[in-house]
Amino acid sequence: MALPLDPQQVRKVRLVLQMAKKLQRDIGILQRYRADQPPKAFFDFCRIRNHHNEIQGLVFVIRDKMAEISDLLPAGMDTWLMTAKLRAISIFVEISLEFVRNPPLTLTGSLTARDVLDNEMRNFSEARTFFNNMLMEQAVDDKLSDQLDRTLGMIDETIGIIEGLLAKSRNYLEEFV
Numbered sequence: 001m002a003l004p005l006d007p008q009q010v011r012k013v014r015l016v017l018q019m020a021k022k023l024q025r026d027i028g029i030l031q032r033y034r035a036d037q038p039p040k041a042f043f044d045f046c047r048i049r050n051h052h053n054e055i056q057g058l059v060f061v062i063r064d065k066m067a068e069i070s071d072l073l074p075a076g077m078d079t080w081l082m083t084a085k086l087r088a089i090s091i092f093v094e095i096s097l098e099f100v101r102n103p104p105l106t107l108t109g110s111l112t113a114r115d116v117l118d119n120e121m122r123n124f125s126e127a128r129t130f131f132n133n134m135l136m137e138q139a140v141d142d143k144l145s146d147q148l149d150r151t152l153g154m155i156d157e158t159i160g161i162i163e164g165l166l167a168k169s170r171n172y173l174e175e176f177v
Helices: 007-035 042-072 077-101 113-137 142-168
Strands: none
Touching: 007 042, 007 077, 042 077, 077 113, 077 142, 113 142
């Protein structure tokens, strides 16, 4: 016989399930961005990156809340959350790769391009580290492993393109004496 749940536990379970639904909707929006043409302007790319960052933040909050009530949630919720996180990263990396393959002038010729490219290089280097750790630490099935490998390849290609753009970007202005 199961013990009755206290109202606080019920509220936490409902909250986690509502956040999970929001996560699904947000990943759907990211998929629509991918289905559209690649972003043409850096502003559009930043909007997509911000949406992706919100998704990753939501994943973090869900994981934190799940720790308190994991035994009350549906079985496999941890695996579902990891898969959702990886799917969001994979979609964003595809969008990013298409964007840097044909970058706008603001990403290649503007005076602030080096700052933007340095920031993107840092972001994708962190993503590469995350994926390398994920491949080593997680027991993933073959399908998920293939997706991780594919995404890691796209991250490496994106980093290579950004490195090339950095090599061609303007140097910082130096102080005149």
